[in-house]
Amino acid sequence: MGDTGRRSSPEQCPRQEPPVMPRIALYTLTVCLLAVAAAVVSFVQGSWLGIVWVLLAGLSSNMTWYYVKRARTGAGPGKSVTG
Secondary structure, rough: OOOOOOOOOOOOOOOOOOOOOOOOHHHHHHHHHHHHHHHHHHHHOOOHHHHHHHHHHHHHHHHEEEEHHHHHOOOOOOOOOOO
């Protein structure tokens, strides 16, 4: 039959490793999870201070997505991720 265009040798087609999550993204993810837990505890205790924790969780969540996207696109410190 005809050639399907596939490479059969693993040397010709190296496997691409998935990008590693940068350390700062892990820190911001941790802050986000801790802020969510603090917000839940604050609201259960009847304190309105939980609103501040929710805002902090939103901010750190956005920072996590930014750093993960920046690592996936390979953008350096001076390059824009948002286009």
